[in-house]
Each structure stands twice: as C-alpha cells, then as structure tokens.
Amino acid sequence: MARALSERCRAGVQVNVLVDAVGAMAMPAGQRQLMTDAGCRVETFRPLRPWSIDRANNRNHRRILVADGRVGITGGSGTSGKWGGNGRTDGHWRDTDVLVEGPVVAQLQGAFVENWLEATGVALGGDDYFPQPQEARGTVRAQAVRSSPAGGSVAMYTMFLLAVASAQRSIHITNPYFVPDDKMIETLVQTAHRGVRVVLILPGAIDHNLVRQASRSELGRLLRAGIEVYEYRPALLHAKTMVIDGIWSTVGSTNLDRRSFALNDELNLVIYDRPTARRLDEIFAQDLALSRQVTYEDWRRRGFVGRLLELLAVPIKSQM
8 A cells, every 4th residue: 555655656656644643553664754755644543642641542544545635445454464355365455445436535534634624734636636516427326424623513423323213213323342331322212112123243353352241231131121242253244335125225434333433533434325235234134144143132142251351441442
C-alpha cells in the first residue's frame, strides 16, 4: 500500500494519508518515510502528548479510501498483512468492505475532510475532492452515517437501535467486539420475543481475549430469548455487518460496544437495496457454515478461567 501510494505521488497525484496515533503504532517508520519522500502528505490523528491526555482515549476508527472524489471504499479492513488473505486461514482476518460510486462518495469524503481538518488545520475542498456533478451510478440508495465524541454524536448508536427495533422477520449480525449495553441487549431480546429470528456471528478467536470474555458474559440473556449465537472458527473475525429483513444493511467500522458508540470516530455505510442485502446474506450463510453454534448449555458450562476473566473485565467494560 505504501509503495502504491508513493507511485501515485510521483505521478503527480495529490495523496493525503491520515493514520490514527494508536492504530498506527506498529507502522514501520520506513513506510511513512517512503510516502513522504515521494511527496505524499502523511499526518497523524491525535498524537499522544501530555497536554492532550484528555483526548487520548478518543481514537479515529474510520476506514475511508476515496479516489478522485468519485470512487470510495469503506468497511472494517485496515492495510496490514492481516487483511491479505481470504479470511479462511489462520493469520488472515475475515472482513467485509464495500466499494461505492455516485453521490454517496461525497459523504465518505466529507468524513475524511472532517478528520483531516482537526489533524492539520487544513480544509480540503474544491472540484479535486468534490467533483461536480456527481450523478447517480445505479439505483441503490445509500448513506454514510458517522459519529464522533467530538460533537457528542450518538448517530451510530441510534441507527443500530432503530434498525433492530424495526425488524419484522430477521436480523443477521456479524461483529467481532460485541459488548452491548443493557439498552441494546434489551432491544435485541424484545425483538426476538416478537418472533424475529436474530442470528449473531461472533469471533471464535480474538486479538483481545478480555473483550471476548466480556462479550460472553452477556450471552446467557440472549440465548434464553432464543437468539442464535455462532462463533466463527477458521480465522479471526473482524467484519462488522448487519442485515435486516433482507432489504436493509450496513457495513462499516463500528463494533457493538461502548468504545465504538461513545469513544471513537466511526463510519458505516447504510444501504437500502434488496440485491445488496441478498449478497450480504449469502456471505453471512457462508460464514455460518464455518461457525460453531453456542447453546445455552454451552454457555452455562463455560470454565472457571472464562468466568474469572468476565469478572476482571467488569471494571473496564465502559472502555471496551
């Protein structure tokens, strides 16, 4: 990725790269140098400094790539080798992203510009970033939903709650960091009691085991309500998708936890289109075939170590 961006810089394309200070800690210095030497502008979002400690916990978790203001990609993927495989083998994370064209690209660009302005003080604009006119490229209705603690936005949390509460037939959720609050759990339970089939695919393995155990502590309430829970087995699951009633869907960076809803800058694409929902449901079915179902009895028989980690996670649950 660094080489590809550098090549475009040398070809005269203006390249702006924004990385989160925490998320990019492991980024080799040589990659940043490669890009800057080629003329790319590489900036860091909220550097870790003593005088900004009050914002150190608020990170940029958005994934946005926009080319020429006309093509956009968003979802859950980062740019390390973890995303270099098919998500079916150990070491290669399983993720989902979408590529879009048309007017909705300007909404992705707007989210990037918002973060870039905070990080650099520079407002990006004009036809290079927001070309006119942006005509429809198809018949799909889509909207980028973004939230940020900087503006006190609860847009993402509200979107998920309303989507779940509005379901009539089915809810298919894939999410790696599933630590919902009581309101979200109660909404899922009530929806299941209305006869809606709710199916969750969660990770069987995770890069933060304490988060996994915090997630499992609440599964009993869901399982008792008839909600189906599966754990993805082949590799680490990182996709964040939801499909409602086979018509409404969302793909993005948001985990179903407080960190995504209240602490991070996040972005999801919401899509109102049956063919897109059908495609995501097909992917969901493929992942389901590679997952193991968790029953209520399984949950009750979880071991001592798991229960201990659940207890240890309680004091820091608000940060997950």
